[in-house]
Amino acid sequence: MMVYVIKVGGNVIDNPVLLEQFLADFAKVQGKKILIHGGGKIATRIGDKLGITANYVDGRRITDAATIDVVTMVYGGLVNKQIVAKLQAVGCNAIGLTGADANSIPASKRPVKEIDYGFVGDVVAEELNISSVKLLLDAGLTPVFSPLTHDGKGQILNTNADTIASSLAIALSGSYAVRLIYCFEKKGVLRNAADDDSVINLINRDIYQTLLAEGVLTDGILPKLQNAFNAIESGVKEVLIGHADDVRKNTTDAVAGTLIC
Amino acid sequence: MMVYVIKVGGNVIDNPVLLEQFLADFAKVQGKKILIHGGGKIATRIGDKLGITANYVDGRRITDAATIDVVTMVYGGLVNKQIVAKLQAVGCNAIGLTGADANSIPASKRPVKEIDYGFVGDVVAEELNISSVKLLLDAGLTPVFSPLTHDGKGQILNTNADTIASSLAIALSGSYAVRLIYCFEKKGVLRNAADDDSVINLINRDIYQTLLAEGVLTDGILPKLQNAFNAIESGVKEVLIGHADDVRKNTTDAVAGTLIC
Numbered sequence: 001m002m003v004y005v006i007k008v009g010g011n012v013i014d015n016p017v018l019l020e021q022f023l024a025d026f027a028k029v030q031g032k033k034i035l036i037h038g039g040g041k042i043a044t045r046i047g048d049k050l051g052i053t054a055n056y057v058d059g060r061r062i063t064d065a066a067t068i069d070v071v072t073m074v075y076g077g078l079v080n081k082q083i084v085a086k087l088q089a090v091g092c093n094a095i096g097l098t099g100a101d102a103n104s105i106p107a108s109k110r111p112v113k114e115i116d117y118g119f120v121g122d123v124v125a126e127e128l129n130i131s132s133v134k135l136l137l138d139a140g141l142t143p144v145f146s147p148l149t150h151d152g153k154g155q156i157l158n159t160n161a162d163t164i165a166s167s168l169a170i171a172l173s174g175s176y177a178v179r180l181i182y183c184f185e186k187k188g189v190l191r192n193a194a195d196d197d198s199v200i201n202l203i204n205r206d207i208y209q210t211l212l213a214e215g216v217l218t219d220g221i222l223p224k225l226q227n228a229f230n231a232i233e234s235g236v237k238e239v240l241i242g243h244a245d246d247v248r249k250n251t252t253d254a255v256a257g258t259l260i261c
Numbered sequence: 262m263m264v265y266v267i268k269v270g271g272n273v274i275d276n277p278v279l280l281e282q283f284l285a286d287f288a289k290v291q292g293k294k295i296l297i298h299g300g301g302k303i304a305t306r307i308g309d310k311l312g313i314t315a316n317y318v319d320g321r322r323i324t325d326a327a328t329i330d331v332v333t334m335v336y337g338g339l340v341n342k343q344i345v346a347k348l349q350a351v352g353c354n355a356i357g358l359t360g361a362d363a364n365s366i367p368a369s370k371r372p373v374k375e376i377d378y379g380f381v382g383d384v385v386a387e388e389l390n391i392s393s394v395k396l397l398l399d400a401g402l403t404p405v406f407s408p409l410t411h412d413g414k415g416q417i418l419n420t421n422a423d424t425i426a427s428s429l430a431i432a433l434s435g436s437y438a439v440r441l442i443y444c445f446e447k448k449g450v451l452r453n454a455a456d457d458d459s460v461i462n463l464i465n466r467d468i469y470q471t472l473l474a475e476g477v478l479t480d481g482i483l484p485k486l487q488n489a490f491n492a493i494e495s496g497v498k499e500v501l502i503g504h505a506d507d508v509r510k511n512t513t514d515a516v517a518g519t520l521i522c
Contacts, residue, residue, distance in 0.1 A: 100349055
């Protein structure tokens with residue numbers, strides 16, 4: 001039995017039309033599945049209205065005490081529960097979670113070195129409690145994770161959704177054959193960033209090294225590929241990077257995106 | 262095996278010191294348990310900052326489109342996930358839910374008559390999906406419900422926490438012996454509102470009629486008692502009304518509050 005661990009990015013979350021279509025497609029994916037959603041820009045918009053300014057260092061959001069409250073509200077509440085309600089409306093029995101729920105994803109607050117990221121959590125992979133996630137999956141429920149974890153001491157932490165997705169995929173690979181799918185705004189990893197149809201269908205370690213040497217890979221795709229290889233090397237059967245529109249195709253054998261193996 | 266369905270009100274949610282103590286006590290309650298929390302004033306404070314004014318008609322909040330987003334964020338996100346993280350920190354394996362999650366509490370948008378309450382949901386008792394809640398309880402998890410439901414068509418609805426508590430208690434009474442406990446800021450139903458120690462230890466239908474005739478019951482306690490009698494008549498074994506500080510005592514035989522039977 002294949003389990004699909006599917007991450008959908010902020011660009012889809014931010015666009016009601018894209019989101020509705022994606023959720024309708026996701027609901028039709030057969031078999032066991034998990035959705036992990038990014039946050040999108042709505043947390044920044046609401047933070048701005050509340051007088052809380054988003055701070056970035058090297059493109060990474062700094063999560064101060066006011067900001068962790070905003071993302072807990074927006075990612076864990078507004079975005080997550082709206083997705084759950086919309087999935088219920090299209091016949092998918094979703095249950096919305098953070099990593100604090102059922103202690104599913106313990107994390108440690110990132111240590112302060114040159115940068116103090118604030119309330120950002122790094123997943124403690126070996127402490128992931130996958131039994132509750134399996135309980136839900138085996139009962140026919142579809143867990144929907146927001147990009148939040150906790151430190152076990154009462155503090156919610158902001159955690160990268162791509163990392164949550166790969167951590168869950170790895171942990172589940174002990175019990176199921178897992179396909180991890182990163183949905184984003186491109187059809188896959190592109191050979192030519194200007195050509196949306198230049199999808200590289202297959203990337204293995206050798207091809208990856210060649211693409212790196214050729215300078216083909218953009219900054220945006222590199223962390224996804226690193227997560228992907230980490231997942232494969234840790235037991236995940238297949239990783240796919242593809243367009244949110246192709247989520248149904250990418251849960252069949254006729255994949256449309258980039259397969260990493 | 263007794264299941265405790267425990268509702269804690271907004272006055273505790275609004276006070277960090279009270280909340281921390283309550284959660285520490287709640288975590289120590291032995292056996293299967295469910296927590297239902299009210300919203301408190303934080304939604305109003307955040308709504309105010311966002312420029313969304315709370316409207317009340319006859320003391321009831323009108324939930325317009327902007328307000329349902331605020332309460333979804335605040336009740337379903339901030340309050341619920343902070344409670345879950347804090348319970349995890351004191352050894353209680355909590356999982357935070359709304360009525361949309363696992364389609365646990367379907368509701369219908371209240372029909373517009375003299376007042377349009379907006380996105381307020383009345384629980385559809387006969388459609389409650391208690392199997393997922395039982396699945397979680399039997400796995401040793403503690404469901405924590407925020408006062409939100411959904412209409413099955415993609416819309417989150419604002420629902421009274423007392424009603425959610427009694428609806429869950431009634432639905433669970435088919436499988437377990439259930440004690441429903443309403444925690445609030447008084448030690449129980451008081452004979453004399455000015456005397457905090459004038460707790461009425463036992464109320465049955467006859468005593469209730471007498472108290473009504475005597476004019477002893479305040480407006481605040483009447484809906485709780487009506488919910489309580491409704492629960493008892495629908496199969497719930499015991500209903501207790503008591504102080505949040507007494508939650509541990511009220512899950513033993515040496516109850517400190519008012520027992521309704």
